Amino acid sequence: MKTGINIQKPKGKLGILTPGIGAVSTTFMAGVIATRKGLGQPIGSISQMGNIRLGKRTENREPKVKDFIPLASLEDLVFGGWDIFTDNAYEAAMNAGVLEKDLLNEIKDELSTIKPMPAVFDHNYVKNLHGDYVKKADTKMDLANAVMADIKRFKTENSCSRMLMIWTASTEVYVETSTVHKTIENFEKGLLNNDPGISPSMIYAYAALKSGIPYINGAPNLTNDVPAIIELANQLNIPIAGKDFKTGQTLMKTILGPGLKARLLGIDGWFSTNILGNRDGEVLDDAGSFKTKEVSKLSVLDSVLEPEKYPELYKNMYHKVRINYYPPKGDDKESWDNIDIFGWLGYKMQIKVNFLCKDSILAAPVVLDLALFMDLAQRAEMKGIQEWLSFYFKSPQTKEGLQPIHDIFLQKVKFENTLRHLMGEPLINYLGLDYYEDD
Numbered sequence: 001m002k003t004g005i006n007i008q009k010p011k012g013k014l015g016i017l018t019p020g021i022g023a024v025s026t027t028f029m030a031g032v033i034a035t036r037k038g039l040g041q042p043i044g045s046i047s048q049m050g051n052i053r054l055g056k057r058t059e060n061r062e063p064k065v066k067d068f069i070p071l072a073s074l075e076d077l078v079f080g081g082w083d084i085f086t087d088n089a090y091e092a093a094m095n096a097g098v099l100e101k102d103l104l105n106e107i108k109d110e111l112s113t114i115k116p117m118p119a120v121f122d123h124n125y126v127k128n129l130h131g132d133y134v135k136k137a138d139t140k141m142d143l144a145n146a147v148m149a150d151i152k153r154f155k156t157e158n159s160c161s162r163m164l165m166i167w168t169a170s171t172e173v174y175v176e177t178s179t180v181h182k183t184i185e186n187f188e189k190g191l192l193n194n195d196p197g198i199s200p201s202m203i204y205a206y207a208a209l210k211s212g213i214p215y216i217n218g219a220p221n222l223t224n225d226v227p228a229i230i231e232l233a234n235q236l237n238i239p240i241a242g243k244d245f246k247t248g249q250t251l252m253k254t255i256l257g258p259g260l261k262a263r264l265l266g267i268d269g270w271f272s273t274n275i276l277g278n279r280d281g282e283v284l285d286d287a288g289s290f291k292t293k294e295v296s297k298l299s300v301l302d303s304v305l306e307p308e309k310y311p312e313l314y315k316n317m318y319h320k321v322r323i324n325y326y327p328p329k330g331d332d333k334e335s336w337d338n339i340d341i342f343g344w345l346g347y348k349m350q351i352k353v354n355f356l357c358k359d360s361i362l363a364a365p366v367v368l369d370l371a372l373f374m375d376l377a378q379r380a381e382m383k384g385i386q387e388w389l390s391f392y393f394k395s396p397q398t399k400e401g402l403q404p405i406h407d408i409f410l411q412k413v414k415f416e417n418t419l420r421h422l423m424g425e426p427l428i429n430y431l432g433l434d435y436y437e438d439d
């Protein structure tokens with residue numbers, strides 16, 4: 001008998017608010033609108049195109065994910081957000097140059113109605129951007145209240161039954177957890193005293209949670225990965241997730257790394273370099289923002305390879321990540337990986353990967369899936385950090401003291417098993433003994 005969790009039905013409109021209406025955000029919004037109009041397919045989105053196996057292999061049950069679990073429909077999504085520039089989503093998408101002008105012109109009316117609200121912005125946190133469409137207030141608490149008022153107004157004006165916030169704004173400079181982030185009390189005092197340790201993204205996250213809506217962090221910023229925000233999410237029964245969408249080179253790393261490790265091939269070095277020319281690249285050209293990204297990108301291999309368990313294979317691996325801003329590339333990022341590996345008796349080999357990717361094309365389905373699954377989590381009353389969504393992140397947020405899982409295949413199993421659990425289906429571990437019985 002099924003024992004699934006009680007999940008509220010996704011009735012009414014779901015408002016998706018993005019701090020940052022740039023390349024990723026507009027590619028996501030335009031893609032959903034284009035899909036609704038039959039102008040394209042949501043390729044890469046598990047919520048829209050994926051199937052999920054249920055029960056024993058012999059049962060041949062493999063429904064579409066969206067037919068299996070109650071997700072919001074694309075027709076019910078409404079978009080809004082904030083930016084430091086006044087461009088509407090059509091203008092921002094044209095500037096980003098990811099999608100073809102012809103496609104954008106076909107959906108110009110819908111995109112043009114998505115106008116940014118003035119941002120919470122601090123130049124100390126993003127050095128290479130200069131925009132003046134920003135909120136002004138005496139304290140950071142006033143700024144948080146202004147964001148809460150925006151959320152409330154958007155909800156009413158668009159008749160939304162539910163909302164969520166997903167950060168698609170620029171990467172902020174590197175900061176570490178300090179006293180002001182340790183407790184809700186310290187954090188709220190810090191908002192009132194304009195503590196410099198509180199970044200704009202933290203103000204958005206606080207405002208989202210206080211408004212009762214989930215917060216997802218698509219960049220490597222510290223934001224919701226601090227005790228105060230985690231505690232607030234738990235206290236208010238709201239899901240949070242992060243950090244940093246897993247796309248491009250890191251996606252490749254978490255596909256290749258587990259494969260090499262599974263065959264116990266050693267690695268001497270892994271050199272990764274990126275050449276990109278969009279605004280994200282310009283922001284990452286600043287050392288502070290790059291450091292935040294670097295930490296996020298570097299952490300991946302250690303957890304996949306477990307050098308402490310296999311010192312002779314991975315302990316001396318040299319891992320280097322570079323990001324180079326090169327305007328002519330635009331959003332067409334080029335990444336190069338040189339992997340020095342060794343096998344039987346220590347004989348050396350090399351793998352070279354040259355990935356010519358479109359960053360925002362890879363990120364858009366991740367934004368869509370995260371929005372729909374976080375809305376599901378909220379309706380299923382799943383609070384706090386949603387580790388089962390690690391599949392979508394470069395630096396998955398975990399509960400304190402736990403190591404994140406980076407292996408994309410393990411992440412996928414955990415993700416699907418969570419969906420099965422929610423719907424009262426038996427979990428699948430793919431480890432049944434097929435010479436005794438069908439698993």
Ligand SMILES: NC(=O)c1ccc[n+]([C@@H]2O[C@H](COP(=O)([O-])OP(=O)(O)OC[C@H]3O[C@@H](n4cnc5c(N)ncnc54)[C@H](O)[C@@H]3O)[C@@H](O)[C@H]2O)c1
Nearest residue numbers: 020022023024083119169170171219245247279280359363
């Ligand atoms: N494209 C990918 O594959 C990918 C993968 C992982 C993470 N990310 C992250 O997603 C974010 C967005 O990437 P993008 O390519 O769309 O960048 P983008 O520069 O095109 O867009 C970011 C937008 O955020 C705005 N912004 C900056 N600070 C803001 C603030 N405080 N409030 C509101 N708006 C603000 C900028 O004006 C800009 O329009 C970046 O942090 C990037 O590192 C992207």
